[in-house]
Amino acid sequence: MKIENINHVAVIGTGMIGASMAALFTGNGYSTTMLAFSEQGLERGSRLYDTCFGDLIDKNLVTKDQAERCRKLLRFTFDYSDIADADIIFECVAEKLDVKLCVYENINANCKQFRALASTTSALSADDLAEGMTANRDKLVVAHPYNPPHLVPFVEVVKSKFTKDEAAKTAYEVLESAGRKVIIMQRCAPGFVANRLQHALLREAIHIIEEGLAEPRDIDKALMYSFMPRYTSVGLFEHQDAAGLDLVKSIEDYLLPTLCNGCAAxxxxxxxxxxxxxxxxxxxxxxxxxxxxxxxxxxxxxxxxxxxxxxxxxxx
Ligand SMILES: NC(=O)c1ccc[n+]([C@@H]2O[C@H](COP(=O)([O-])OP(=O)(O)OC[C@H]3O[C@@H](n4cnc5c(N)ncnc54)[C@H](O)[C@@H]3O)[C@@H](O)[C@H]2O)c1
Known part of the structure; x- marks a missing residue:
């Protein structure tokens, strides 16, 4: 449910992630402003936003009336002064450090009351982003969503060494109020949490192919029809507890020496x-x-x- 003291959400960038985040926040009742950098960017953001709702209408998850009501909560601007009173800002611009830092300088010059500045970066470290800022470092967090954020619930909020708990808490609460499943990482690490897990799995899957043990189709079949469906309703550690940790230990001692530990593609x-x-x-x-x-x-x-x-x- 919408948080009462969050009256204005700003989304900077009108690409895939920006439009999807704007759909998410207007869809949960937040007045949202998308900041664009060009007429073309604005048109793209508007089109992508409408596509998010069009798909939801096609799937009978949202009615046309509801979509229109949400659209009324959305504004577009080119001018940072229109987001001066934003309570939280989601930065969704290109994955380039210098582009993001330039946006943060504009935010610092214009926005006076934001409680958290959340970057949707896929890979840049929260420490590197914060270190490049000249003010408000303590309000910067990474809030890494999965595409498309208006449908995929998980978001990992990552603190930098400068981030105050209050900023991470604000990002956490706003995202949770929009129905997201959020975690807070206390410090940054490459790949955050979910991509570390995903790439550990991929590394072993490729190892199985390279060892001539199975073909890609069979590995995909093994994943889709063995343990993957389980993890949409129980957790990995819940499952290990159910199996018994003594069993887990003996399997790990026997199996882990045979798994891949490569450190490059x-x-x-x-x-x-x-x-x-x-x-x-x-x-x-x-x-x-x-x-x-x-x-x-x-x-x-x-x-x-x-x-x-x-x-x-x-x-x-
Ligand atoms: N696409 C994904 O699957 C995904 C998933 C999670 C996180 N992210 C992250 O979200 C952020 C936005 O990604 P996206 O997929 O929406 O990208 P996109 O290319 O669709 O949109 C990028 C936006 O940045 C703006 N921008 C502003 N200044 C720019 C400049 N100097 N050069 C280029 N673009 C500029 C563009 O106008 C555009 O609105 C990135 O940090 C990305 O890593 C992407």
């Missing part, structure tokens, strides 16, 4: 990249990607998240 990936088989965008990667397979993938990728749709859509 493996030859399997290097070879595909060298051949320009980059995946969907070149039509071939690990798999072949004809147009119809791409669309089928997009639908299947979004499907598991629809059950989490839980917005508190404003009633008037």
């Amino acid at each position: 493996p030859d399997y990936i290097n070879k595909l990249v060298a051949e320009n088989n980059l995946g969907m965008k070149t039509g071939k990667g690990v798999y072949e990607w004809p147009e119809e397979a791409k669309e089928d993938f997009r639908c299947r990728a979004a499907a598991p998240y629809l059950r989490y749709f839980n917005w508190d859509i404003p009633s008037e």
Whole structure:
């Protein structure tokens, strides 16, 4: 439910993440301003925002009336002075340190009452972002969402060494009030939490291929139909407790010495990249990607998240 003392949310950047975040916040009743850098950027943000709601309407998660009500909460601007009274600011601009730091200087010059400045960066460290700021370092957090943030509930809030608890708490509470499942990391580490887990799994999956033990299709089958579905309703550690930690210990002592501990992209990936088989965008990667397979993938990728749709859509 919307937090009473958060009256104005600002979203800087009108790309994929910015538009999706604006959909999320207006969808949960927050007056939201998107700051664009060009007419084209504004048009793109507006189109992407409408697409978010169009998809939700198609899936019967939101009615047209509700979408119109949410749209009324959205403003666009090119001018930082229009977000001077924002209570929280989500920075969703290109993944370049200098671009983000330039935005922070403009925020510092214009915005006087924000309690948290949350960067949606995928990979930049909260320490590096804060160190480049000339003021308000204590209000900077990373709030790393998964794409698209209006559908995928998880967000990891990461503190820098300068961040005050109050700023992390504000980001946490605002995101949670919009139905997100949020964690706070007390200090930054590459990949935050979820990508560390994801890439540890990928490293072993590629190791299995390189060892000639199984093909990619069979590894995907193993994941989709063995333990992955379990983890949408119970946690990894809950499951280990259920199995018994004595059993976990004996499996780990026997198995871990055989797992991959490589520390760079493996030859399997290097070879595909060298051949320009980059995946969907070149039509071939690990798999072949004809147009119809791409669309089928997009639908299947979004499907598991629809059950989490839980917005508190404003009633008037
Ligand atoms: N796309 C994802 O899957 C994803 C997931 C999680 C986090 N993120 C992060 O969210 C942030 C935004 O990503 P996105 O996917 O929305 O990107 P995008 O390219 O769709 O949008 C980037 C936005 O930055 C703006 N911008 C401002 N100054 C710019 C400049 N000098 N150069 C380029 N762009 C400039 C653009 O106008 C645009 O509005 C990035 O930090 C990204 O790493 C992306």
